[in-house]
Amino acid sequence: MDFPSVKREQLKILQVNLGYKCNQTCEHCHVNAGPNRNEMMNKKHVELIPKIIEKYKLECLDITGGAPELHPEFKSLITQVSNIDCEIIDRCNLTIFFEKGHENLPQFLAENKVTITASLPCYEQENVDKQRGNGVFQKCIRALKLLNRLGYGMNGTGLKLNLVYNPIGPFLPPNQVRLESKYRAELYKKFKIRFSNLYTITNMPIQRFAIHLKKDGKLDEYNYLLQASYNSHNLSTVMCRSLISVDWQGNIYDCDFNQQLNLPIKGTIKTINDLLTQNISLTGSSINVKTHCFGCTAGTGSSCSGSLT
Numbered sequence: 001m002d003f004p005s006v007k008r009e010q011l012k013i014l015q016v017n018l019g020y021k022c023n024q025t026c027e028h029c030h031v032n033a034g035p036n037r038n039e040m041m042n043k044k045h046v047e048l049i050p051k052i053i054e055k056y057k058l059e060c061l062d063i064t065g066g067a068p069e070l071h072p073e074f075k076s077l078i079t080q081v082s083n084i085d086c087e088i089i090d091r092c093n094l095t096i097f098f099e100k101g102h103e104n105l106p107q108f109l110a111e112n113k114v115t116i117t118a119s120l121p122c123y124e125q126e127n128v129d130k131q132r133g134n135g136v137f138q139k140c141i142r143a144l145k146l147l148n149r150l151g152y153g154m155n156g157t158g159l160k161l162n163l164v165y166n167p168i169g170p171f172l173p174p175n176q177v178r179l180e181s182k183y184r185a186e187l188y189k190k191f192k193i194r195f196s197n198l199y200t201i202t203n204m205p206i207q208r209f210a211i212h213l214k215k216d217g218k219l220d221e222y223n224y225l226l227q228a229s230y231n232s233h234n235l236s237t238v239m240c241r242s243l244i245s246v247d248w249q250g251n252i253y254d255c256d257f258n259q260q261l262n263l264p265i266k267g268t269i270k271t272i273n274d275l276l277t278q279n280i281s282l283t284g285s286s287i288n289v290k291t292h293c294f295g296c297t298a299g300t301g302s303s304c305s306g307s308l309t
Helices: 044-053 074-081 105-111 125-132 136-149 176-191 207-216 218-229 232-237 256-260 272-277 291-297
Strands: 013-017 059-062 089-091 115-119 162-167 195-200 244-248
Touching: 013 044, 013 089, 013 256, 044 074, 044 105, 044 136, 044 272, 059 074, 074 089, 074 105, 105 136, 115 136, 125 136, 136 162, 136 176, 162 176, 218 291, 232 291, 244 256
Parallel strands: 013 059, 013 244, 059 089, 089 115, 115 162, 162 195
Antiparallel strands: none
């Protein structure tokens, strides 16, 4: 089955991957990030990001990695963009708060009203440590308690704390609404932790997760599951319709997954510099789709903001 064609709508979100360096090596990571990766966006490209947001009047800057906080220009970028009417999302692994030199990071994010979207694939320690490494769960709990004390996840503060669930195996996420209710009950009962939203995201069969599946002889089976679970209702709300992804070298892609598969955006605009120097509208352009895109439309759908339906 070929994936249906998709056309881009109005651009609203700029997702920027600042680099692949990370303090963790998660089993499901689709960018193959880790402590030994040294790829980082250069300062010149980082400085273009606020200009692009202003030119296209974008609604959201979605910062990812690796651990994006490890980039030396991370705070400078946030400080500049916080002066623009634009939501800033930090896709945070939570354990970064306990790395040397990052002790004041939670306070900095709170002062700049940055939305934190954090990976927490389960409310049970065993499952989290299995996917993300030994000791990660306890660090995440410490981090979430710290963020709650700063006002994150609390009503009336304007500080959003979103959690992300990824399956720990080759299956689709459960119903997002019901799982969010379970997360709220368990995290509050055990740790008095509150949060804003839970996002369920399907694991993409690329990079590290694909290698893991292939080693277990389950890659073909998982790809079949994604195609067999195709839901056409999700096609109208897939994230690539309103988002573009920028890699650490400044190249543009339709999404973060296409970036990892080296599937460039169609058309003449190829880099963030092109976005500034050319005045061609992206609205109505064709999106580069392949079979991995079934991961976004399977079941209730999957996007950077969770379930689509």
